[in-house]
Amino acid sequence: MPRKADAAPKTLKFNPEYPDARSIVTQIEPVRSGPAPGTCPVHNFNYTETKPAGTWHARYDDLSSESPVYWNQFGPGFWTVVSHEGILEVLQNPETFSNSVVTALDPDPQYKWIPEMLDGAEHLQWRQQLGPLFSPKTVERLEEKVRQRAIDLIDEIVAQGTGECDLMAQFAQRYPTTIFLELMGMPVEELDQFMEWEHAILHTPAGDLETTQQVKIGAMQAVMGRFAEIIAERRVDPRDDIVSKALAFEVDGEPVSDADLLSFCLLMFMAGLDTVAVTLGWIFQHLATHTEDRQRIVDDPEVIPTAIEELLRAYAIVIPARKVMKDTEIQGCPMKAGDMVNIPLATATRDEAAFENAKTVDIARTPNNHIAFGAGPHRCLGSHLARRELKIALEEWHKRIPEYRLSPDVELIETGGQLGLTSLPLEWDRN
């Protein structure tokens, strides 16, 4: 039976008015002619909708307390696995669960994000060549630049002298984007344009599916147009950036094509920007509403690395998807070749079967073997960079603004799909 919504842990329920998951999730008889959901529940809803903050993590908690897998008839229809055990099984069996399609609402994509949408040997060859560009050693070399970027952005906020900011717009979204542009060798002055494209690709809500896909594809084409120019420039004038290095990559002994280089740039764009930004949003939202945790970070910055792991775990944001390649079964639910499967990682990282007191945040939790960065062959390539960016952000912010709170009377909103706050108004006392 689903747990009562009001029994959800206080630490993770930000908006006491959030809709009871069961009032928007409908239990209905299966009607589709495709895979027989068998005895598995059916819950129909648009998982990309924008909602009051906290709704999605709480709703997935409710869904996973009922059953490890359910079928959702929204759009083209897809499975959702909501248990640690089931999600690991999907992630670690790439021959059954392919990465060739990674968006449940777009089962026939006209694009290929590299390496995310590759399988098998081709994927492995890309990973082997990309590995050194994202190694801990490479990240170490970026330390100074990343720290300076954080300091500049925070100093700018302090210098406003207003004692308030929108953390998402003024810090969280700008910080990783500028680092990304530098890594890729792109002009930092193009930040605003890149953020606009990023928003269209990742946050256009799925209303009318066809229009949504058109907006997204339009933005992807614009990004690729800009990257095409950069690739052409780097062929003539290589520099010390990821695009220049990727020009030397080979697959099956052949140089990678410009089309594949573009698909790689597009994936990098989507994988590295929004993820760090929305994770920062959840972290600061948590610290602004949990004085003890915030104070502990101020008093003892040594706790920052474990705090980051715990906040990544408790507020995992990514909902990967896979395409089923052969008939199979996950925890009693029959899946047919061709079906799509969503795997909200938060349901794995918040599963009581995998973590004691999984719904409670303990910023000193160890061990903390979470899968917020995924698992299996597609595990996040940028995890070392992401962790470093998050660590530096927390260190530099708390040196300058140690006490802060949510601005009063603001309703926080989050996007579905990739779970993230749209804005986070904070305020603090001016000295």
Ligand code: HEM
């Ligand atoms: C907190 C920040 C981040 C989170 C939570 C995150 C999470 C993830 C997850 C869950 C996956 C696996 C997706 C799947 O299984 O389909 C992934 C893949 C990936 N991530 Fe991240 N990521 C973050 C930051 C970054 C950054 C900063 C970069 C690079 C600049 C990056 C680059 C990638 C790439 C290239 C892949 C694809 C790997 C492959 O397909 O082999 N990520 N990320």
